[in-house]
Amino acid sequence: KKIELEDEMRSKYKVIGGLTIKKAILAFSRAMISRYTSKYVDMRNPDLRVYISIKNGKIGYIIKTRTVFLEIRVTKQERNVKIRASKCQCCFGKRCSRCNWTGKEDDGSLEAFLLFRLPKILGGNVKIRWTVKDFENSIIEGLGRPIYIALKDIRKMLSAPLLVPRHPVKGFLVTLSRTIGKTEMKNIFIQNTKVFLKSDRPIDKHLKHLQRNFKNYSLKIIDAPHKVRIRKVFDLKVKKIGKSRYIMFIEHETGINLYKFILGPDTRKSRMSAYITDILDSAHLEIENIDVVNVREKDNYY
Numbered sequence: 001k002k003i004e005l006e007d008e009m010r011s012k013y014k015v016i017g018g019l020t021i022k023k024a025i026l027a028f029s030r031a032m033i034s035r036y037t038s039k040y041v042d043m044r045n046p047d048l049r050v051y052i053s054i055k056n057g058k059i060g061y062i063i064k065t066r067t068v069f070l071e072i073r074v075t076k077q078e079r080n081v082k083i084r085a086s087k088c089q090c091c092f093g094k095r096c097s098r099c100n101w102t103g104k105e106d107d108g109s110l111e112a113f114l115l116f117r118l119p120k121i122l123g124g125n126v127k128i129r130w131t132v133k134d135f136e137n138s139i140i141e142g143l144g145r146p147i148y149i150a151l152k153d154i155r156k157m158l159s160a161p162l163l164v165p166r167h168p169v170k171g172f173l174v175t176l177s178r179t180i181g182k183t184e185m186k187n188i189f190i191q192n193t194k195v196f197l198k199s200d201r202p203i204d205k206h207l208k209h210l211q212r213n214f215k216n217y218s219l220k221i222i223d224a225p226h227k228v229r230i231r232k233v234f235d236l237k238v239k240k241i242g243k244s245r246y247i248m249f250i251e252h253e254t255g256i257n258l259y260k261f262i263l264g265p266d267t268r269k270s271r272m273s274a275y276i277t278d279i280l281d282s283a284h285l286e287i288e289n290i291d292v293v294n295v296r297e298k299d300n301y302y
Contacts, residue, residue, distance in 0.1 A: 047157065065124070068151040068160055069185065073144035073176040074110065074168075079289070081171030082109035083134045113168045114149065121163050124154030131189060132254050135290040142192070142294030144175045148185050188253050190234070192293040195248040195262065197238075200284040203246070207238045210279050219256060220273035231256045253298065258290060 003021050010020075030041045051062045076083070086107050088099035095103040106116045111128065119126045129148040151160055164177040214236040221229040234251040241247055248262070260266060263285055264277035277285065 064153050065155070065157055068154060068157055069180050069182055070149040070151060070161060070164070071176065071178055071180045071184070072147050072149065072164055072174055073295075074140065074147060075142070075144040075173045075175055076138065076140035076171060077173065078171035079137045079139060081169070082107065083111065083136055085109045085111040085115065108169060110169055110172050114147075117168075118149075118164070121165075122151060122154045122156050122160055125152040126150070127152065129185070131186070132191065132292070132295055133257070135292065137289060138291050139289075140292040142292070143296065144173070145292060145295050146186075146189065148180075186297055188231075188255060188298050189295050190298055191252060191254050191295045193250045193252065193258065194291040194293050195250065195258065196288040196290075197246045197248055197262070198286040198288055199244045199246065199280075200286075202244060203238075203280050203283050204240060206280050206283075207240075210276065211237055213274075213279060214276075217274070219261070221256070222271045222273075224269070229255065249293075254295070259287060262287060 006021055009015070030043075033039075034041050045066070047066045049064045051064070053060045085104040086109075087093035088096065088103055088105050090096055090098040091103065093103040095101045099105065100116065102115045104112060104115055106112045114126055114128055127150040129150070131148065132145045151157075154160060156163060161177040161179055164174055166174050168174060214233050216235075217233040219231050219233055221231060223229065231253045233253075233256075235249075236251075237249045239247045239249075250258070257270070260268075260270075260275070261272060262276045264275045265271060277283065
């Protein structure tokens with residue numbers, strides 16, 4: 001009531017400037033917090049925001065924290081464990097109260113752990129940003145694949161990276177967990193991939209041509225008439241391991257649909273400037289497994 005009365009008087013008499021009750025309370029609160037925490041209160045980029053409501057003589061408050069961004073790297077040692085969670089069986093991915101508005105099922109996958117278990121450990125909300133396309137039956141080696149996690153309204157801001165379990169679920173290992181700035185998140189990485197192939201006919205005579213053709217090759221990906229992406233294939237090698245069975249090693253930028261690149265065009269709208277099958281004299285290939293050997297930041301390539 002005092003604040004409302006002050007506002008009415010300032011409006012009535014056109015009082016401009018000076019110290020208002022609201023500013024005085026804010027300055028007093030800021031001074032108290034600084035004294036008790038020995039920290040400077042930054043009003044422009046605060047770690048905490050406290051929303052206070054006064055109604056019927058009762059004071060209520062909500063505390064919200066600054067969003068913290070984590071980068072974690074995860075390796076995968078077993079083929080049969082899931083990376084992505086299935087759609088919620090109740091809402092079929094549309095989000096409902098049963099799936100805690102995630103649209104996902106708590107099915108024991110890595111994504112389910114990040115969406116359902118990690119928020120309870122950190123005491124807040126989690127949003128995932130995937131960086132590399134998933135190969136569910138793959139093995140992920142090296143430093144692991146990067147995953148970015150936005151943590152909202154968490155109670156354990158400083159210790160968040162240390163609280164990410166080293167073994168979140170069966171078959172996965174967290175090799176890195178660190179706090180990063182939003183500008184540090186990358187969109188493109190360099191990936192070394194190992195592909196196990198089966199062919200309906202021998203392709204040995206095409207292997208050298210295949211390797212020469214895709215050495216430092218700029219692959220054009222046409223997603224729409226006016227949407228074109230360029231992804232670099234740095235190296236491609238093929239080794240025969242049995243009768244009509246081969247291993248292909250590819251070093252490439254992420255963002256390439258390897259199934260389409262290797263097997264040839266499909267019915268989807270996106271197209272590529274070249275395919276592996278273009279050089280193999282119409283041989284029919286079958287992908288048995290795709291393993292991720294290593295993923296590293298693009299800036300660290302050279």
